[in-house]
Amino acid sequence: MASELVPLAAAAAIGMGALATAWAEKEIGSAAIGAMAEKQELFSKGLILTVIPETIIIFALVVALQIVGLAAA
Amino acid sequence: MFTPEKMSFVTLASPKNNLEKAIEVLYDLKLLHIDPHRGQDLPIGTPLPDAEALSRLSLDLGFVTSHLPPAAEAKAMDLREAERLVATLKAQVAAIVAEREALDQQSATLEKRVKDIAFLRATGLRDPSLLAGSRRLTVMAGIATAPRRVLTALRSLDVEVFSEEKRKDGYPMVVVSQAEEGDKVKAALAEAWIPYAFDHVDQNPGVHEKALDAVAARRKALDARLAELRKAHGKELAGCRRLLRERIRKAEAPLRFAVGEHSFLIAGWVPTAQTAAVQKQLGGLPSSYLAVEDALDGPTKLANPRAVRSFEFFLNLYSLPKLREIDPTFLVFLSFPIFYGMMLGDIGYGLALYALFSVLRWRMPKYRGLFDIFLLSSIFTVVFGYVFGEFFGAEEVLGIPLVPFIHRTHDVNELMLVSLVFGLVHVNLGFVFGFVNELRTHGLRKAILAKGSWMLLEAAGILLIVDFFFGMAFIDRTIGFGVVLLSVIMLFLGEGVIGLIEIPGLISSVLSYLRLAAVGLASASLAIVVNTMADDLFAAGGAFLAIGVLVLVMGHAINIMIGLIDAFLQSLRLHYVEMFTKFYGGNGKPYNPFGR
Structure with a gap:
């Protein structure tokens, strides 16, 4: 594989992961805020549900790092 | 430490004439969390006889305090004093407020007059009597927002226009026309015209201003009078408020008791350690019966050592454990600052945040608990900063090089491995807690099936992964797969289909x-970026030096802010989502004793 594509591949991995996370959190976050407006006690549940998709971007970062690492090896 | 405080369920049955005494005793004890009676078998009680008078007094006090806010410090009052004070103050305040309202109205009228005169002067119309109009003349007053358009529209009509000065909002204008042309004029004006209504115009410039001054002076005197009253009675009012709150709570307490024709029944929870005091105090009531038994269910009072207590914040935010459930506060106290420190991990950032939160803790004593959490987390940030060898992103402090044990940007794989080990330990602690919870509530069999199965599955899974990917065989593969199968079956028996669905979740x-x-990694990279930018600017010298300092300060400040929020939320999430879900039930009610 042409080595100049490696950084692009890593960037694509993390970029798409970031978009996916953002999209998911947007959906959950707006619903959570709506629920919180109705019921203050739902704050913690809302917070937890909102940050669940954070895992996607963490995995994306790991994949990006692996792409760079494997290409270097 | 690992369980909420043990509670006992207390029931008091007593003749009705003891009711008030019992309420007094329980209020002073401040120990009983009342289990409200819902009206089965016996009706719920009615408020004590003085409740209505107290409510009325409280209403009056509310009126007085809405104009005279009570002082922070309270003076002890008795009911007679409170009644007298509230009655006098109510009369005085009502008089002042009524006069103030009248003055406000008067001042509004006067202001309008002053405005009218000013408007008239701006139009240049000298004779205000013209404004009233007549059978033959129509007079319209208003502000022309686009005067040229208005004048063009009026050109074909027989009108006289008065307008002299421009004001901020347009040209004050008076248009006089024949009565029969009035509608046409109105239509012509409609486009750029804000009508102005005169109240009453007279030719006494200066008189109204003087009257306004007098009104303002009188109003100021009234405000001063209120302030004086407040200063004189603020502490007493605070005392009244406290007294009434207490008396009303006592008077309304029977609404939560079962009260029959001749006797009453009070039920509730008391911390087991304090039952002796309750027994001693309530034992004094004649011909009463007091039952104390261990409670299986009830309100939650977390019992943690002082140093750990600030971390109860996280449980209050999430959900309190049930009475006999594990209280994970101590574990959060151990792992939260470690996770936080590991994510932020920089000696400089840790020190900066420690200083910041020390100041905030001192300035905002109300949030001391939360800042204690941050202070401890900052200490771990410094510790991990030492491990990673970072000081504001640089690998040296004042020229002394730091030697990292793990280099965050170079040894990414090692750091990820360490993270996974932390994760395994943390998640398994969750399973251990879950095991104990199940053991306490459903017995050993359920505990092994529901939580032991997870740990077994994990152990077998790890051994197989090590075997397949790293070629280190510790057990025979057949046994390995056998154990996996066994644990899955156990899991199905323990947690049902839900358990099976959650296997990938593990x-x-x-x-x-x-x-x-x-x-x-992200935080460290950002710090390095900031430093590199600043270094380049410093190398350029001259005016760039100042920009470099700015970049350095702003860059690190922003990075600290991001890191602070991110490390806090991510660490919190690891606890709430990854660990608590392995054992935590929650939904406990806070212990809220009568009288506190």
Whole structure:
């Protein structure tokens, strides 16, 4: 594989992961805020549900790092 | 430490004439969390006879305090004093407020007059009597927002226009026309015209201003009078408020008791350690019966050592454990600052945040608990900063090089491995807690099936992964797969289909701890970027020096802010989502004793 594509591949991995996370959190976050407006006690549940998709971007970062690492090896 | 405080369920049955005494005793004890009676078998009680008078007094006090806010410090009052004070103050305040309202109205009228005169002067119309109009003349007053358009529209009509000065909002204008042309004029004006209504115009410039001054002076005197009253009675009012709150709570307490024709019944929870005091105090009531038994269910009072207590914040935010459930506060106290420190991990950032939160803790004593959490987390940030060898992103402090044990940007794989180990330990602690919870509530069999199965599955899974991917065989593969199968069956028996569905979730839970490495990597990279930018600017010299300092300060400030929020939320999430879900039930009610 042409080595100049490696950084692009890593960037694509993390970029798409970031978009996916953002999209998911947007959906959950707006619903959570709506629920919180109705019921203050739902704050913690809302917070937890909102940050669940954070895992996607963490995995994306790991994949990006692996792409760079494997290409270097 | 690992369980909420033990509670006892207390029931008091007593003749009705003891009711008030019992309420007094319980209020002073401040120990009983009342289990409200819902009206089965016996009706609920009615408020004590003085409740209505107290409510009325409280209403009056509310009126007085809405104009005279009570002082922070309270003076002890008795009911007679409170009644007298509230009655006098109510009369005085009502008089002042009524006069003030009248003055406000008067001042509004006067202001309008002054405005009218000013408007008239701006139009240049000298004779205000013209404004009233007549049978033959129509007079319209208003502000022309686009005067040229208005004048063009009026050109074909027989009108006289008065307008002299321009004001901010347009040209004050008076248009006089023949009565029969009035409608046409109105239509012509409609486009750029804000009508102005005169109240009453007279030719006494200066008189109204003087009257206004007098009104303002009188109003100021009234305000001063209120302030004086407040100063004189603020402490007493605070005392009244406290007294009334107490008396009303006592008077309304029977609404939560079962009260029959001749006797009453009070039920509730008391911390087991304090039952002796309750027994001693309530034992004094004649011909009463008091039952004390161990409670299986009831309100939650967390019992943690002082140093750990600030971390109860996280449980209050999430959900309190049930009475006989594990209280994970101590574990959060151990792992939260470690995770936080590992993600932020920088000696400089840790010191800066420690200083910041020390100041905030001192300035905002109300949030002391939360800042204690941050202070401890900052200490761990410094510790991990030493491990990673970072000081504001640089690998030296004042020229002394730091030697990292793990280099965050170079040894990414090692750091991820460490994160996964933390994750495994943390998640398994969750399973251990879950095991104990099940053991306490459903017995050993359920505990092994529901939680032991997870740990077994994990152990077998790890051994197989090590075997397949790293070629280190510790057990025979057949046995390995056999154990996996066994644990899955146990899991199905223990937690049902839901348990099976959650198996992939176990992997993602552990992998989720990779964020310990990932968030740190991002934070360290940002710090390095800031430093590199600043270095380049410093190398350029001259005016760039100042910009370099600015970049350095702003860059690190922003990075600290991001890191602070991110490390806090991510660490919190690892606890709430990854760990608590393995054992935590929650939904406990806070212990809220009568009288506190």
